[in-house]
Amino acid sequence: MTFGDTDDLALVSLRFCGKEGLLCYFTTLTSASFMMNYVIQPLAQASDDLAGEDATALLKEVRERCLSGLSSELSDQLHVLPMKLGRGYAALFAEGARDCLLVDVKELVTRSVEEPTSQNVIRGPKEGFTESAATNMSLIRRRIVTDKLRFERYEIGEKTRTEVYLAYIEEEADEEVLRQVREQVRSCRMVSLFDSGSLESLFRPRGYWLFPTVYNSERPDSVCSCLLDKRIAVIVGGSPFVLIVPAIFRDFFQSPEDHYQWFLVGLFARLLRYVAFLLSLVVPSLYVAITSYHQELIPTILLTSIAAQREGIPFPAVIEILLMEAAFEILREAGTRMPRLVGQAISIAGALVLGEAAVQAGIVSNINVIVVALTVISSYVAPVYTFGSNIRIFRYGLILLASFTGLYGVILGCAVLMIHLSRMETFGVPYMSPLSRMLGGKTP
Amino acid sequence: MNVVHGYTLLLVFLLGTSIIFGPPRLAPDAWLVELIAVVPAGALFLLFVGLAAAGNGGNLFDMLDKAWGRTIGRMWTLCYIVYFLYIASRNVRDMIELVMTSILRATPPSVLIFMFVLVIAYAASGGIAATGRLSVLIAALVGFFFFALALLLVFSGSVDTERLLPFLSEGLAKVLVVPLKSSIWFPYGELVVFLVFCSSFGTARTFRRTGWLAMISACLLLTFSDLLQTSVLGMENIVFSIFPLLDAARMISIFNFITRLDALVALLIILGVLVKCAVFVHAATIGASRTFGRHRRFAFSSALLVGAFSILVTHNNAEHFEEGLKYVIYWLHIPAQLVIPAATLMLLRIRYRKGEREHEPRRLHDRLEPNRTRRGRADA
Numbered sequence: 150m151t152f153g154d155t156d157d158l159a160l161v162s163l164r165f166c167g168k169e170g171l172l173c174y175f176t177t178l179t180s181a182s183f184m185m186n187y188v189i190q191p192l193a194q195a196s197d198d199l200a201g202e203d204a205t206a207l208l209k210e211v212r213e214r215c216l217s218g219l220s221s222e223l224s225d226q227l228h229v230l231p232m233k234l235g236r237g238y239a240a241l242f243a244e245g246a247r248d249c250l251l252v253d254v255k256e257l258v259t260r261s262v263e264e265p266t267s268q269n270v271i272r273g274p275k276e277g278f279t280e281s282a283a284t285n286m287s288l289i290r291r292r293i294v295t296d297k298l299r300f301e302r303y304e305i306g307e308k309t310r311t312e313v314y315l316a317y318i319e320e321e322a323d324e325e326v327l328r329q330v331r332e333q334v335r336s337c338r339m340v341s342l343f344d345s346g347s348l349e350s351l352f353r354p355r356g357y358w359l360f361p362t363v364y365n366s367e368r369p370d371s372v373c374s375c376l377l378d379k380r381i382a383v384i385v386g387g388s389p390f391v392l393i394v395p396a397i398f399r400d401f402f403q404s405p406e407d408h409y410q411w412f413l414v415g416l417f418a419r420l421l422r423y424v425a426f427l428l429s430l431v432v433p434s435l436y437v438a439i440t441s442y443h444q445e446l447i448p449t450i451l452l453t454s455i456a457a458q459r460e461g462i463p464f465p466a467v468i469e470i471l472l473m474e475a476a477f478e479i480l481r482e483a484g485t486r487m488p489r490l491v492g493q494a495i496s497i498a499g500a501l502v503l504g505e506a507a508v509q510a511g512i513v514s515n516i517n518v519i520v521v522a523l524t525v526i527s528s529y530v531a532p533v534y535t536f537g538s539n540i541r542i543f544r545y546g547l548i549l550l551a552s553f554t555g556l557y558g559v560i561l562g563c564a565v566l567m568i569h570l571s572r573m574e575t576f577g578v579p580y581m582s583p584l585s586r587m588l589g590g591k592t593p
Numbered sequence: 594m595n596v597v598h599g600y601t602l603l604l605v606f607l608l609g610t611s612i613i614f615g616p617p618r619l620a621p622d623a624w625l626v627e628l629i630a631v632v633p634a635g636a637l638f639l640l641f642v643g644l645a646a647a648g649n650g651g652n653l654f655d656m657l658d659k660a661w662g663r664t665i666g667r668m669w670t671l672c673y674i675v676y677f678l679y680i681a682s683r684n685v686r687d688m689i690e691l692v693m694t695s696i697l698r699a700t701p702p703s704v705l706i707f708m709f710v711l712v713i714a715y716a717a718s719g720g721i722a723a724t725g726r727l728s729v730l731i732a733a734l735v736g737f738f739f740f741a742l743a744l745l746l747v748f749s750g751s752v753d754t755e756r757l758l759p760f761l762s763e764g765l766a767k768v769l770v771v772p773l774k775s776s777i778w779f780p781y782g783e784l785v786v787f788l789v790f791c792s793s794f795g796t797a798r799t800f801r802r803t804g805w806l807a808m809i810s811a812c813l814l815l816t817f818s819d820l821l822q823t824s825v826l827g828m829e830n831i832v833f834s835i836f837p838l839l840d841a842a843r844m845i846s847i848f849n850f851i852t853r854l855d856a857l858v859a860l861l862i863i864l865g866v867l868v869k870c871a872v873f874v875h876a877a878t879i880g881a882s883r884t885f886g887r888h889r890r891f892a893f894s895s896a897l898l899v900g901a902f903s904i905l906v907t908h909n910n911a912e913h914f915e916e917g918l919k920y921v922i923y924w925l926h927i928p929a930q931l932v933i934p935a936a937t938l939m940l941l942r943i944r945y946r947k948g949e950r951e952h953e954p955r956r957l958h959d960r961l962e963p964n965r966t967r968r969g970r971a972d973a
Contacts, residue, residue: 443696445853556696556856557705560863561712568712571726572719581726 204246442555598725
């Protein structure tokens with residue numbers, strides 16, 4: 150055996166139908182009660198009249214009569230055995246038989262279906278995907294009752310052999326996109342795959358990394374509505390985040406909740422998200438540009454108040470902004486990684502020390518704290534977390550441009566962003582299709 | 594590129610710089626000049642459409658080769674490349690002049706131009722379809738800010754329609770003549786550059802429809818812009834104004850709170866010039882890679898040329914506008930927009946009448962094609 154003497158390999162010899170048999174499985178991939186109730190007991194109770202002279206025929210009989218409720222197969226190829234055992238199968242050998250009977254006895258402890266943590270809604274279904282691909286597929290299947298829903302199985306990862314499923318609705322999903330996705334998944338070479346996030350780079354067009362082109366969701370309702378919208382979902386075993394391709398700009402501003410409310414409320418929320426996105430992008434750079442180059446654009450009363458606040462501050466506006474942004478970045482990183490119990494300490498340190506004390510110590514001005522706070526808050530409005538996180542890098546570029554060339558630099562930076570967006574295509578669908586969709590462009 | 598992208602691309606292209614400058618003040622009632630100009634300009638566009646139809650799906654450079662033969666055709670191609678790059682560099686100069694007067698007074702222009710040129714190269718290397726999508730975004734922005742300016746002008750009480758009077762003070766004849774001298778060549782005549790991309794617009798018929806629609810909408814918007822500028826500044830002042838929209842925007846004052854909206858005007862022209870230059874540079878790179886026979890990207894080098902010439906082209910602002918209004922029209926616009934296209938169309942009609950297809954010289958494109966497939970097979 151290739152497994153050596155690992156402790157969790159069980160080799161149970163038993164007697165059934167008058168023959169000696171050997172049952173071999175991993176105790177860590179199943180439970181004792183399951184084995185007892187569904188495999189060993191039926192085998193032990195099998196009547197002796199099954200006993201024939203041919204052991205292979207016997208195994209076949211046993212499979213059909215005693216273990217018919219479990220998925221099983223007969224195999225004479227010993228080299229698949231390690232892989233099958235690793236997947237939670239039990240192998241039953243009988244004396245005198247060349248074949249062995251492989252029975253799926255996998256029973257794993259999984260997290261139950263809980264409320265999603267990263268994409269919350271107030272109104273709407275509270276179920277979220279789990280780490281089990283089977284559960285996730287069931288969550289999709291029970292929502293879309295159609296004979297056209299397909300799951301295709303692939304395996305990725307030399308060592309982990311992670312199961313990956315493509316979900317789509319046949320005759321709805323675009324054939325060309327489907328072909329490309331299949332090709333990408335088939336040709337993918339990885340040693341290990343633990344989360345769907347590692348797969349995202351597969352579907353990214355070359356040279357365009359600033360915006361995500363893959364939507365990820367841990368909400369079944371959102372994935373199902375995307376499937377009905379002719380897209381393809383990628384379910385990765387072990388990851389509660391299901392990927393959806395192709396994803397375009399508009400998708401990252403939609404929350405499933407928009408459709409569960411009165412349409413005007415949803416529309417307003419969506420508009421608010423676009424505005425917040427713009428704010429998080431340009432507010433700090435506009436502040437730097439206007440206070441250092443274009444003071445005439447500020448109404449005079451406000452200008453004097455800003456000037457009074459900045460009177461005792463030793464830094465130029467750009468250093469001030471960058472200091473504060475860096476502090477917030479550190480705070481944010483600390484907030485996500487730290488154990489939940491010390492959360493209070495961080496928020497007190499952040500709010501009091503960085504906010505109040507920094508202003509009173511004369512390191513930064515009040516208006517600066519307002520600007521950075523507004524930026525940080527608006528960058529979390531996007532319903533998908535990854536969307537906000539990539540764009541942060543671009544924000545710093547804009548701040549630097551603003552400090553060199555003022556508003557001109559900000560406008561040019563935004564122009565570059567617009568050019569970038571309009572050049573992007575994912576799977577042949579222009580990334581900015583929200584604007585062209587209603588006008589006869591190709592729909593995703 | 595779908596119809597809407599094509600339409601907004603043409604519209605933004607037409608509005609690009611002229612929304613800031615308006616027609617030259619050769620006659621009073623500039624808005625009427627603008628309104629009338631669309632009629633001869635539409636006729637000129639018909640010439641381009643005729644050429645596109647005769648070109649049978651080829652681009653401008655293919656037509657030139659077909660009509661004039663390889664050598665002379667290539668010479669004209671080179672001339673057009675230079676023409677496109679020159680117009681682009683003039684546009685960059687226009688933009689820089691306005692930026693220097695409105696938002697950045699002390700920064701050296703070469704820095705600003707270098708930055709701008711990099712953005713142009715990026716936009717131009719994306720292809721015409723991406724530029725079309727870009728123009729939708731920019732049209733939305735330009736439209737929004739333009740109407741915001743107009744509304745703010747109205748609210749700040751600066752608009753006085755009495756300033757539009759006296760109407761036709763120098764007679765109708767002058768108003769009818771002026772468009773022929775200026776407006777039809779700029780901005781409408783510059784649509785000649787879209788002959789390079791006419792196959793992206795679909796058939797010649799859709800090209801004509803989209804073009805006319807864009808011209809009419811541009812004409813209405815420009816007329817509105819002129820009416821706005823004149824009713825804010827008055828006919829006497831506007832003659833001395835280099836950037837009438839900028840001067841008008843400076844009149845905005847709402848409770849002394851919203852004032853000095855120079856930045857909005859700068860935004861309008863920067864984005865407009867960006868699209869115009871991207872189109873011109875892209876057209877020039879297509880011509881260049883065709884003439885020099887290399888499948889190389891010329892976008893960056895052409896854009897650098899545009900930037901350099903925008904500094905070298907004239908010594909100062911006054912000379913720049915003088916050249917633009919007098920010499921460029923007679924020496925560049927009229928030949929490149931009217932004479933050569935008309936001659937090419939005539940030659941095409943004469944040489945390729947029905948039944949004389951066998952004389953058709955093989956296009957450069959056809960000659961390159963077999964080579965490419967052979968190389969492709971060898972690679973496989």
